[in-house]
Amino acid sequence: MIDSIDASFSIEWTHRLRFAQRAFDVGNEIDTLIEELQPVRILAVLDKGLADTNPEFIEVLDAWRGREERVCGDVLVLPGGEDSKNDLNAVNSVLESIDENGICRRSCILVIGGGAVLDAVGFSSSIGHRGIPLIRVPSTTLSQGDSGVGVKNGVNLFGKKNFIGVFDPPFAVVNDSTLLKSLPDEHWRAGLSEAVKVALIKDTALFEEIERNADALLQRDTAKMNSVLQKSATLHLHHITNGGDPFERLEARPLDFGHWAAHKLEQLADFQISHGDAVAIGLAVDIRCSVALGLLENEIAERIISLLQKLGFPTSHQELKNPILLDGIEEFRQHLGGTLTLLMLEGFEQPIDIHALDVNIVRQAIEKLM
């Protein structure tokens, strides 16, 4: 008799990303993707933030629902913002809607919203019936340039960011630039901090483009914002699909540059700071740490921090002085597990992994920012 079997198999995914204008108009991206997927039913979920501020889009959405017979019942409207990920209300609402509307694995969930809503709805669609196809329509600069393009979802539990979630590629992501118009300034700029992050690691030309167009970006130049977001989204997507580690089984997570402090700061600030602002501050901390470690020239650090400030971001926060901030390093390690791996910068497109970060270096870095 045999006593052991090792059988390998692989699963293939296609990650679809569409850059659109008025994606819900007749024959545009949403119609095309649904034609490709052929769902038997569609559950539509909408971020309350968008519902409240963008009546023009609601009209467009209603028109689409009017001609798409497979949409079930009412659009499910969920509150957004990181705070909405702190309980299971959103997840439970989606699961109940899946049940009540007979949404199955041959159906589809279409969600329009910011990163927090995309995360909670994505988690629900991944676990409902062991996986219902998802079409994500990110409605913020942050989700269009970064999180909405990813293959992760999750919600917070026990006060810990994304404590539960899964890796599960959506069927498609549609970045519709017309959705960005109604964003408040704080959310408008938010995607730029993640764009600066990915540009520093992977694309100096993008960094220079952001630098060159900083004023126009701050003054809400849509074409220039779209150019930056498309490049940021494409860099993030190719990191996933070509980077060799789409489900993050290895210890290094280069795209989490600046995120250990950002995540902890959000928690210490009781989520009264936007993710975009938190990431800008987190980047400033790790850039200052890179200098304190003797890795990065001070001149480059000043250039980056000055760009963040020019884009309207804070690069400091009173909670940086809170000693609990340092717990964020261990929590970051623990979420991924194993050896601590943080990314620091030696220069443009010159990331370097480190496996320990002395608290005195962090204190020194923060001192420079206060």
Place this chain on the structure above:
Amino acid sequence: MIDSIDASFSIEWTHRLRFAQRAFDVGNEIDTLIEELQPVRILAVLDKGLADTNPEFIEVLDAWRGREERVCGDVLVLPGGEDSKNDLNAVNSVLESIDENGICRRSCILVIGGGAVLDAVGFSSSIGHRGIPLIRVPSTTLSQGDSGVGVKNGVNLFGKKNFIGVFDPPFAVVNDSTLLKSLPDEHWRAGLSEAVKVALIKDTALFEEIERNADALLQRDTAKMNSVLQKSATLHLHHITNGGDPFERLEARPLDFGHWAAHKLEQLADFQISHGDAVAIGLAVDIRCSVALGLLENEIAERIISLLQKLGFPTSHQELKNPILLDGIEEFRQHLGGTLTLLMLEGFEQPIDIHALDVNIVRQAIEKLM
């Protein structure tokens, strides 16, 4: 500017199955697998049914814990049985233990128990930190021959079987034959109904082996049971790894033969019937349907049903007369979605998919069984 990206990528898994005796002894399968995985911490979870009935194994487990320093805190003991999947208590307990013991993605969860406990713990390990490696040690004939070998997990919600769950291969599965000794008779025979199922579809020699050894199997001949379970487990595993559809993206699910009625019957009987017995009855229903549809010779049907009875299984139940049973067909379709696809039998190793099942055929089939 580009307006569309379609990027494909694939993820590889290795499905490890070990057939063992005293797997927890020094240098045996558990030690070897942990040596391969190198987890930083281990959370051990145990089925209360096993804890209550197998003191010999508890001693073995304690000895292992005594020398394995990476095991955190106490063993988490969870109630088992299908009923335990009807709420989120087990899932919540595991998530709390993950949090309290600092279990991360470089740690591992080791679970010993029956199918329901494996399912609930597997779901928790799949969603905790977006995926913690899992070693499953199935402790029943049913889980050793079928469910414990699979790549699915889940718990029931809204009264619907496995309403939430994910596809996620465990790191390894260890079938330890010494765990089966303490099973009550009803659980001892349970794995044989799934073995008969897979034998009918894929392996006539296994069907004949079960037929030839029916008396010995009923009288708890461990060697003969192990032989059947190993073949059943191997057939199930190879169906997953070689069948071309490990995550069940297609509509056909051949290994769910007889399961639409089994699942609904469990619910109608308020889970007071074992899954093994329910599957035997479900098989009897679909075999009788195959005859009523003119697909299968009556003689073969009688031979199969008579074997199930000889093995100690019921092939009838008062709830088969409950008209709500027929809702099971639509619920089965809905769980997978799309077109109804049920497997019927034209003969040994001659399965055939059908896409509609007339209620009168089902009534006629059930009449024959009452």
